[in-house]
Amino acid sequence: MRVHPSSSDDRRPASVRADAPLGEFSHCHEGILSRLEAFADLPALIAAAARARERASEALFLFEDIVIEHHADEESELFPAVLRWAEPGEELDGVRSMIRRLTAEHRSIEKLWQKYRPAVEAAARGKAADLPKDAASELVSAYVAHATFEEEVFLPLARDILSRDDAHMAALGLSLHLRHAPRIPGYI
Numbered sequence: 257m258r259v260h261p262s263s264s265d266d267r268r269p270a271s272v273r274a275d276a277p278l279g280e281f282s283h284c285h286e287g288i289l290s291r292l293e294a295f296a297d298l299p300a301l302i303a304a305a306a307r308a309r310e311r312a313s314e315a316l317f318l319f320e321d322i323v324i325e326h327h328a329d330e331e332s333e334l335f336p337a338v339l340r341w342a343e344p345g346e347e348l349d350g351v352r353s354m355i356r357r358l359t360a361e362h363r364s365i366e367k368l369w370q371k372y373r374p375a376v377e378a379a380a381r382g383k384a385a386d387l388p389k390d391a392a393s394e395l396v397s398a399y400v401a402h403a404t405f406e407e408e409v410f411l412p413l414a415r416d417i418l419s420r421d422d423a424h425m426a427a428l429g430l431s432l433h434l435r436h437a438p439r440i441p442g443y444i
Contacts, residue, residue, distance in 0.1 A: 305382065312379035319369045323399075327362040329432060335359070337428045338414045341421070351417070354410050361402040368395050 335355045342348040372391045379385035418424045 308379055309382050312376045312385075315376050316373075316380055319373070323369070324366065327366070329435065331359060331362065333428060333431050333435060334414065337424065337431075338417050341417050341424050343417075347417070351413065354413070358402070358406060358410060361398070361405075365395070365398050365402060368398060 335358070338351055339348070339355065342351040372387060372395065375385040375387035375391070379387065418428060
């Protein structure tokens with residue numbers, strides 16, 4: 257019959273203790289459990305990544321298909337119409353000044369967009385994107401300030417100028433319609 261020595265009789269170093277292999281299993285379990293906690297976060301991270309791709313795609317559509325086209329409409333249709341029908345003198349000078357400001361803001365907003373566009377495109381494709389934390393707020397702030405001025409100052413004046421004659425407003429509406437009407441190829 258074999259007798260096990262008591263722990264007080266165990267004079268072996270800790271590295272060669274009889275239960276040392278079991279400790280390795282315990283340490284391994286600790287590592288596995290801590291990594292499983294990180295794994296548990298994965299569904300939320302995947303959902304966040306999907307939302308980021310969706311938002312980036314929406315931003316691409318917004319700027320490429322809406323904002324830039326909107327600026328072109330204003331510059332080719334609205335601004336010339338208001339300039340054409342503004343009263344000579346102070347009103348016309350004010351309109352010119354506002355249009356210079358609005359056009360400069362268009363270029364500034366578009367330049368900001370071009371600066372951040374590559375990162376937004378990468379994010380839309382699910383790739384790593386280096387988009388500075390303040391990029392969105394910088395672009396949003398610039399556009400909000402621009403739209404606020406246009407809505408509160410320029411468009412009310414444009415409405416006053418163009419509504420002096422119903423034909424002026426109708427002409428603007430027609431030119432916008434023709435600008436956006438589908439192109440029908442002619443017969444050859």
